[in-house]
Amino acid sequence: MTLELSVDRGSPVPLYFQLSQQLEAAIEHGTLTPGSLLGNEIELAARLGLSRPTVRQAIQSLVDKGLLVRRRGVGTQVVHSQVKRPLELSSLYDDLEAAGQRPATKVLVNTVVSATAEIAAALGVAEGSDVHQVERLRMAHGEPMAYLCNYLPPALLDLDTAQLEATGLYRMMRAAGITLHSARQSIGARAATPEEAERLAEEAGAPLLTMQRVTFDDTGRAVEYGTHTYRPTRYSFEFQLLVRP
């Protein structure tokens, strides 16, 4: 059978984007089966009344997502399954919600503190200057799952406690017009201190999964520094990643 494809030139949506969305949907729904060839670019362009560069742009975006593979002299193939979620700047809140866990958040601390050397270095502010501090306990199914401690530059965001409990920090930042660009992460493990164990309903000395992260916006400004601890029996980091070509 031939794939039904069409573009609407009256739409403000770019033509290459319309095409890539249709192709992605066809792969998702199994209309385009793994391993099948896509047909050459010239013919595809002619069929849709588009130029070849436009069609290439659509295909390239799916190659970048890992859904298609191009081979010179062969053609463009749908990758054999397995690709679902390329690694993104994960929000624990979104992760849990996507897993159907209805996350709950308890804000333990929401205040302004003086930046220690560690915090100042991470955020790129002066030591001793004011920074926001937020400590949260993230629960799922009524059980504590993670303890999140975050520091933010002052005046970046209105950190309303009610909002922090109703949604995630990243969503609030995006809603405030901050364009997240990159993050530097470190994931490790260590034994729980008595205080950490108490907070997470674990035994002292139990293994904890830890993550530290500094997030930058597209101007290169640090917008968040966080040190998080997770109960490894309740949470692990799952992600898919692509090999840079």
Place this chain on the structure above:
Amino acid sequence: MTLELSVDRGSPVPLYFQLSQQLEAAIEHGTLTPGSLLGNEIELAARLGLSRPTVRQAIQSLVDKGLLVRRRGVGTQVVHSQVKRPLELSSLYDDLEAAGQRPATKVLVNTVVSATAEIAAALGVAEGSDVHQVERLRMAHGEPMAYLCNYLPPALLDLDTAQLEATGLYRMMRAAGITLHSARQSIGARAATPEEAERLAEEAGAPLLTMQRVTFDDTGRAVEYGTHTYRPTRYSFEFQLLVRP
């Protein structure tokens, strides 16, 4: 000052790639300082005797790497530092070597075993069929750092023990002509069993960092399944990631 840029049309290296490499080098060396504007695409194209799409392709590749940011109506800016290593499919061997640690590997097991249900599911082979098993201990500074257990489909690769001790598994796969495409990873933590503690010179019950990974080549075939444990006092996962735009 004006940036020195030039392309060699006699070279087999694509023009856009020559340009993107020169720009990347200029950013690396600080000739292009963070926050500085790149000059518009039209003028850049004229200066180099290239067409605008070619220049755009060069710039776009650096935007994808997170080194540049484009803003409509504003221009193209160098990101304010912070971007070094975008997350890639990390090889512990390469990581350690890059850190100047001269990693040593001891191959503990290099044999063929019958696939358990878990291994068969991960590799997409029949339960009970033959698979290669490799167990390695990775050392740095004479201390054990990680215990690596990997399973590979049969006849994929010649797993020479001497070579396994001299280099990493990924390098051997690439050298054998396998094109790595994507991987599914899970990072967690747990307490060491007595056997694990013994292997890694830790105490039983000590926290360990764990990673499981299935790697796929560009045909969608699983080429490796690994379960690794790391000493968290010696190793943590450090990486930078970009927000998908």
Place this chain on the structure above:
DNA sequence: GAGTGGTCTAGACCACTGA
């Protein structure tokens, strides 16, 4: 309004693959 990147066209030649 001037300048920027975002999109798009209709061609062209080349390098590689596989029969």
Place this chain on the structure above:
DNA sequence: CAGTGGTCTAGACCACTCA
């Protein structure tokens, strides 16, 4: 050999940002 993707050109119009 025929067919494929990889690269490249010389234009065009539009949407957006900022002074």
